Amino acid sequence: MSHRPSLPVRINFVWEMLPFLLFGFLFVRLGFMKNLDSHPVATPPCLPEAARFLVWPIRGDLAFLNHGSFGSVPEPIREAYNAHRKRIESDPIEWIGRRAESCTMEVCNALGSFVDCDPAGIGLVTNATSGVGSVLRSLPLRAGDRLVTTDHVYNAVRMAMTHRARATGAVYEEVPIVMGPRLPLSLDPLASAIATGDPPALVVLDHVTSATGAVLRIEPIIQLCRTRGVPILIDGAHAPGMLPLSIRALDADWYTGNLHKWVCAPKGCGFLFAHERVREMTHPESISHLLDQGFWKEFSWQGTRDLAAWWTIPDALALWESIGWRAIREHNSALCTWGQSVIESAWKVEPLLARSTLNQGSMAIISLPSAIQQQWATPELLMSHLHDQHLVEVPVIPWQGKWHVRISAHLHNKPSDYERLARAIADSLS
Numbered sequence: 001m002s003h004r005p006s007l008p009v010r011i012n013f014v015w016e017m018l019p020f021l022l023f024g025f026l027f028v029r030l031g032f033m034k035n036l037d038s039h040p041v042a043t044p045p046c047l048p049e050a051a052r053f054l055v056w057p058i059r060g061d062l063a064f065l066n067h068g069s070f071g072s073v074p075e076p077i078r079e080a081y082n083a084h085r086k087r088i089e090s091d092p093i094e095w096i097g098r099r100a101e102s103c104t105m106e107v108c109n110a111l112g113s114f115v116d117c118d119p120a121g122i123g124l125v126t127n128a129t130s131g132v133g134s135v136l137r138s139l140p141l142r143a144g145d146r147l148v149t150t151d152h153v154y155n156a157v158r159m160a161m162t163h164r165a166r167a168t169g170a171v172y173e174e175v176p177i178v179m180g181p182r183l184p185l186s187l188d189p190l191a192s193a194i195a196t197g198d199p200p201a202l203v204v205l206d207h208v209t210s211a212t213g214a215v216l217r218i219e220p221i222i223q224l225c226r227t228r229g230v231p232i233l234i235d236g237a238h239a240p241g242m243l244p245l246s247i248r249a250l251d252a253d254w255y256t257g258n259l260h261k262w263v264c265a266p267k268g269c270g271f272l273f274a275h276e277r278v279r280e281m282t283h284p285e286s287i288s289h290l291l292d293q294g295f296w297k298e299f300s301w302q303g304t305r306d307l308a309a310w311w312t313i314p315d316a317l318a319l320w321e322s323i324g325w326r327a328i329r330e331h332n333s334a335l336c337t338w339g340q341s342v343i344e345s346a347w348k349v350e351p352l353l354a355r356s357t358l359n360q361g362s363m364a365i366i367s368l369p370s371a372i373q374q375q376w377a378t379p380e381l382l383m384s385h386l387h388d389q390h391l392v393e394v395p396v397i398p399w400q401g402k403w404h405v406r407i408s409a410h411l412h413n414k415p416s417d418y419e420r421l422a423r424a425i426a427d428s429l430s
């Protein structure tokens with residue numbers, strides 16, 4: 001007796017199998033995605049409802065995976081900025097000469113609520129570089145004093161510390177951070193450097209490191225510094241907007257941050273918070289008319305500058321507030337983690353750092369396959385190639401002898417941005 005099914009039964013069978021066949025075809029066709037089944041994070045997050053119609057000026061055809069360097073200003077914030085500029089230009093002496101102080105005070109009040117600190121301790125600056133510079137210039141340093149940081153320090157901060165050490169005879173020290181794919185980052189060597197020998201004259205510690213995007217556990221180091229009476233400055237250039245922040249709870253001596261990165265304020269919006277115990281000794285880098293009139297006044301006037309950028313800070317905060325900070329952070333962090341795992345699967349590379357180091361952050365470092373490093377003379381050439389040929393903007397970072405990319409996620413990013421980067425590199429290897 002034949003077991004061959006009759007024709008309608010065979011057609012039926014093919015029909016039922018069709019979705020599986022199609023899926024199989026797609027699975028093979030998208031070769032670079034064949035490792036997706038090993039993804040730790042299977043699906044990308046949805047955009048928060050209230051952010052769906054937000055207009056960004058970023059080119060529609062560009063996968064912009066470097067929000068971390070300079071951010072980007074969405075339309076509602078740019079409009080608010082233009083309105084402030086127009087108002088200033090309509091009556092310059094009134095706004096810059098007579099009303100600047102009260103407008104700047106409103107900014108500090110709004111910012112103080114956002115980062116949870118005393119607004120009287122907020123000095124507005126142009127950027128984190130200027131925040132760090134203000135602290136370095138304010139410290140009375142002598143020959144032999146120790147200026148201590150880690151090997152994850154941002155290069156411009158390294159230069160500022162080196163320069164100040166040179167001018168005063170102080171000693172610049174860089175302590176390694178212990179890291180690995182299965183290790184949480186360890187700040188133990190930094191703790192030993194603080195606890196042994198002469199107490200440092202200053203410790204500078206990143207909150208989110210630029211090279212790796214790791215979120216450091218800064219609290220124990222701040223506590224150690226407090227116990228030893230060592231002044232500590234937290235370089236939080238990336239933290240405001242990326243992480244929930246309570247400067248009050250951290251209790252560092254100084255905290256500097258940028259608002260033109262993750263808060264998407266216009267360029268030129270940074271701040272330096274000084275705790276009450278160091279406030280009187282802290283001066284802006286540019287000394288102007290208001291010397292000796294107290295910390296807040298000195299920072300409020302550092303010479304003629306673009307006050308409209310600072311005055312846009314509350315508008316930027318209000319926009320994100322209306323979408324919901326928690327939803328934004330959860331989205332950005334989840335999208336970054338998803339993108340990281342898509343790319344690592346496609347390139348078949350191990351995570352450089354334990355995933356826990358992302359710790360709610362929205363930047364991640366991914367090792368490039370080593371063959372890529374042989375194809376390009378410099379990281380800059382690879383970056384330009386990715387931009388010009390593949391419409392992907394991503395920083396290529398040489399770190400400890402190898403090249404990596406540092407991806408980021410904000411509300412303008414789509415899952416296809418990460419897939420495009422994954423494909424661009426995977427294709428150049430085949």
Ligand SMILES: Cc1ncc(COP(=O)(O)O)c(C=O)c1O
Nearest residue numbers: 127128129130154210235237258
């Ligand atoms: C950790 C860190 N510190 C300081 C800075 C300096 O920021 P800015 O160039 O805005 O002064 C950056 C810039 O990316 C940074 O990543």
